[in-house]
Amino acid sequence: MRALLLLLFVPTLAFAQAGGPPFIPVNMMKVAATPVSNTVNAVGALIAEDSVVLRPEIDGRIVKLLFREGQPVKKGAVLVVLDSAEPRARLAAAQADLKLAQSRYKRSEELVAQNFISKQALDEARANLDILRARLQQEQVALDKTMIRAPFAALAGLRQVSPGAYVNKGDDIVRLDALGNLKLEVPVPETTLPLVRIGLPINLTVDALPGQSFSGKVHAIDPVVDPVSRNVRVRARIANPAGSLKPGMFARATADLGGKTSAILLPEQVIVPRPDGNYVFLAVNGKAELRKVTLGKREPGRVEIVSGVQAGDTVVLDGQIKLRPGVPVVTLDQAAQMMKKMQAGKPR
Numbered sequence: 001m002r003a004l005l006l007l008l009f010v011p012t013l014a015f016a017q018a019g020g021p022p023f024i025p026v027n028m029m030k031v032a033a034t035p036v037s038n039t040v041n042a043v044g045a046l047i048a049e050d051s052v053v054l055r056p057e058i059d060g061r062i063v064k065l066l067f068r069e070g071q072p073v074k075k076g077a078v079l080v081v082l083d084s085a086e087p088r089a090r091l092a093a094a095q096a097d098l099k100l101a102q103s104r105y106k107r108s109e110e111l112v113a114q115n116f117i118s119k120q121a122l123d124e125a126r127a128n129l130d131i132l133r134a135r136l137q138q139e140q141v142a143l144d145k146t147m148i149r150a151p152f153a154a155l156a157g158l159r160q161v162s163p164g165a166y167v168n169k170g171d172d173i174v175r176l177d178a179l180g181n182l183k184l185e186v187p188v189p190e191t192t193l194p195l196v197r198i199g200l201p202i203n204l205t206v207d208a209l210p211g212q213s214f215s216g217k218v219h220a221i222d223p224v225v226d227p228v229s230r231n232v233r234v235r236a237r238i239a240n241p242a243g244s245l246k247p248g249m250f251a252r253a254t255a256d257l258g259g260k261t262s263a264i265l266l267p268e269q270v271i272v273p274r275p276d277g278n279y280v281f282l283a284v285n286g287k288a289e290l291r292k293v294t295l296g297k298r299e300p301g302r303v304e305i306v307s308g309v310q311a312g313d314t315v316v317l318d319g320q321i322k323l324r325p326g327v328p329v330v331t332l333d334q335a336a337q338m339m340k341k342m343q344a345g346k347p348r
Contacts, residue, residue: 094136266280
């Protein structure tokens with residue numbers, strides 16, 4: 001019976017100070033700054049720098065297709081010619097009417113100078129002349145619409161029509177894509193937005209071209225944050241001189257945001273969440289101290305401590321549930337050594 005009482009009493013002797021609270025053995029670690037690479041990764045699909053589907057503005061029959069599928073076209077080049085017989089006839093009629101109106105107006109000026117007609121008649125002749133000039137411009141515009149031109153230098157896609165086909169206003173004819181530069185639009189978390197800037201270099205890889213990497217720069221940042229995802233759309237321009245990149249390719253982008261090169265990263269289990277914030281237990285002069293901390297970005301199993309803990313501090317890794325501020329703490333090794341000393345000093 002005496003031996004059993006002694007065994008029960010030994011732990012208390014091992015972890016007690018005279019007149020003080022017992023020691024609590026815990027796991028601890030020294031805090032050190034960890035090198036970090038402040039990068040952001042995102043995925044998205046490539047899109048052309050400029051892209052348009054050519055559609056006629058008027059109804060008509062296609063007379064000529066002056067492009068080849070999959071071949072480059074120059075800016076301003078005529079690609080499609082519609083039947084222009086009717087617009088040309090209307091233009092010729094408008095030119096004849098204008099010529100007659102100009103002669104009548106000139107004659108009216110002479111008659112007004114001789115007081116044979118009133119100034120009101122001259123004003124009416126001038127108004128008729130202006131109307132016919134506008135009509136001539138209108139007919140010229142209608143004639144111009146029978147020739148569909150490339151709005152920019154691009155690569156022609158697959159045509160949707162054939163020569164001789166009758167097309168209505170708005171029908172698809174062919175798609176044009178400018179491939180000299182491509183754009184990549186990706187979502188970026190709002191927390192990294194202060195480090196994203198116009199001209200920020202990015203590196204790009206695509207699944208369709210393994211082993212190759214491409215470079216680009218950020219050229220536009222959406223001023224609005226998505227209220228659901230809390231992301232910001234960022235658009236980068238990618239040089240594509242060889243034309244190996246194609247719109248629609250799935251791409252992975254990486255950008256070095258600069259900023260901090262080291263950070264304090266601690267295991268997530270050290271965080272003690274409370275209603276007024278997040279805390280950690282530190283071992284300071286052999287006693288537990290509760291310290292409020294500010295958290296930064298997270299990664300699997302670790303969290304960044306922005307403030308509250310510095311390199312060189314000793315943080316308690318586990319057992320926080322049994323700790324209170326001011327309670328003496330020792331490491332597990334120290335506790336084992338104290339037990340050995342107590343056992344060595346026991347009476348036999």
